[in-house]
Amino acid sequence: MQILFAVIALGGVGAFFGLLLGLAARFFAVPTDSRIEAIREALPGANCGACAYAGCNQYAEAIIEERAPLNGCIPGGAMTAEAIAAIMGEEVDAVEPVVAAVFCRGDQRHARDLFTYHGILDCDYAQQFHGGFKACPDGCLGLGNCVRACPFEAISMGPRGLPLVDQSACTGCGLCAEACPRDIIRLVPQGDQGHLVWCSSQQRGKTVTRSCEVGCTGCRACVRACPQEAISMEGYLAVIDLQKCDDCGLCVEKCRFGSILPRRESAAPAAAESEAASA
Amino acid sequence: MEKLISILFIYILVDNFVLQRFFGICPFLGVSRKMETAMGMGMAVVFVITLSTLVTWLVHYYILVPLGLEFLQLVTFILVIAGLVQLVETFLRKTSPTLYQGLGIYLPLITTNCAVLAVALLAVRQDFSLLESVVFGIAASLGFWMALVIMSGIRERLDLAKVPASLQGTAITLITAGILSLAFMGFRGMLSF
Incomplete structure (x- = not known):
């Protein structure tokens, strides 16, 4: 007899909640668009x-x-x-594909440090500690906030403390650019056409040469050399317009500091140096 | 009244459900990574435990006891809790989208949380009255919430600490939980009813 009660009670409770849920699903239904x-x-x-x-x-x-x-x-x-x-069911304009690029070449060999940093290995914290340990206030700290911010694993830390962007994996979402406390990472059109000034320094020439061997001093040699007039000055920094650049390479010859490199070679020196370092 | 207050403090501090009784360890470790999620989960737990303790108490004393079916306690409570949470979720989605967004994914997660079931079972086993059961539910879930928030606070700091390689990740989390539990043992025996 008791087993009958058990079955009825449990079944009853189950049926009650089942019914309630069924009713709730009907009366509280939220119309969602498929x-x-x-x-x-x-x-x-x-x-x-x-x-x-x-x-x-x-x-x-x-x-x-x-x-x-x-x-x-x-x-x-x-x-x-x-x-x-x-x-x-609509037409759409295509999005222009962009990728992230690191506008600093001042790695451990080329850029001078002000002091040795032993703090938390995080760019934001390093930046707050006396404005960062690098002599250049716009140079990459190399503690990898961008690497950690990337949801696509497209950025890795290079052998000399500069992040490397894997163009094939980069989707151009720009999270790394937001994560960088020094705004060194910018988004550029996908591809390897054109030349770029791989520096973000807004300092005067003398300050730049004191802190970094490959920084842009704003000497304007490239601006004068460019036949396409693709290079303009933003403060003390030369900026190349990729739409006008025709890859002639005259600016590279004129730049005494090696700040300008063709995009297809921008990742190559780091790779070559890492090979040289290991050999 | 005195008993209600002592129940409240005993199950928040002295007999904390997570740190002393080790119920609900899974969400305690799983969602304590960020303060924000810990708050969301804590809120949802308070809501569900209080409600489910109320309903299971009624089910126990008005359905199971008169029929002499106390042995069905466990199965019935699981059924009631699962049904209830689902019902509440459907209800909230319609009536309060904001609250639904806030509690979001945590509500269905709690359905199978052992702390919820444990509160319902212990309330009946300790012969609490209806009011005492509800207070017991509130206290237990507040204790859970507190433990979760403390843990997430510690873990947010741990993320910035230099942890030895062999202890990184789960290992340091478990050690932290253990030390936290030891710390709460200091409340042992301070209150009883």
């Missing part, structure tokens, strides 16, 4: 925030409510934009 699910599937799912929303989910919801642009996903690039456009 396209949100589809868009979320199409997104990379890294929740990097490059679209200016908290995560892929929020971005998907924002698209449905027609607030967000369809090509807002930078890591996803053109493919994701097309996929979302297909779901929404």
Whole structure:
């Protein structure tokens, strides 16, 4: 007899909650758009925030409510934009693919340190401690905040304390640029065309030469040499417009400090040096 | 009244559910990485434990005891808790999207949390009245919340500390939890009812 009670009681409680849940599902149903699910599937799912929303989910919801642009996903690039456009049944302009680039070549060999830092191995903390241990206030501290910020493992710390960007893995989300306390990392168009000034220093020439062997002093030799007029000055720093640069290489010859390098070679010296160091 | 207050303090400090009874260790280690998630989880736990203790007490004394089915306690409580959490989630999603976003993923996670079941079972086993059970539930979950927040505070600092390579990650977390538990042993025997 007791077993009958047990079965009825437990079954009753189960049925009661089942019924309640069923009713709740009906009465408290929240109408959700099935396209949100589809868009979320199409997104990379890294929740990097490059679209200016908290995560892929929020971005998907924002698209449905027609607030967000369809090509807002930078890591996803053109493919994701097309996929979302297909779901929404609209046309879309392609996003220009960008990658992160580290605008500093002042590694342990070329740039001077002010003092030896024994603190927490974090760029933000090092920056707060007497404004950083490097003689150059705009030089890379090399403690790897950018490496840790990258959700795609596209940045690694090079052998001499400068981060290296793997262009094939970089999606251009810009999280590393935000993580850098010295704003050394900037986003540039994908590819290896053109030359760039690999320096972020805003110091006067004399200060630069005292702290770094490869820093841009703002001597304007490259500006005068460039036949395309692609190089302009921003304060004491030369900046090359990649749209105008035709890869002639005259600026490299004129630069006495070696701050300018073609993009295809920018990663090569570090690699070559690491080989030389190990040999 | 006196008993209610002593229940409150005993289960927050003296007999902390996580640090002294070792219930709910999984979420204690799992979501204590950041203060923000620890707060979210703590809030959801307080909510669920209080509610489930109330309902399981009623189920026990108005359904199981009259029918002489106390041996079904465990199974029934699991059923009730799971059903209840699901119900609350559906309800919140409709009525309060903000709260739903805040508690978010933690609500379904708690369904299978052993601390929730333990509070329900212990409330009945210690012959608490309905009011005492609810206070017991609030106290136990507040203790859980406190332990979680303390742990996340320590772990946020640990992230910046130089930990020996062999102790990094889970190892140092477990050692920290152990020391924290030892520290709370200092409250032993200070209160009883």
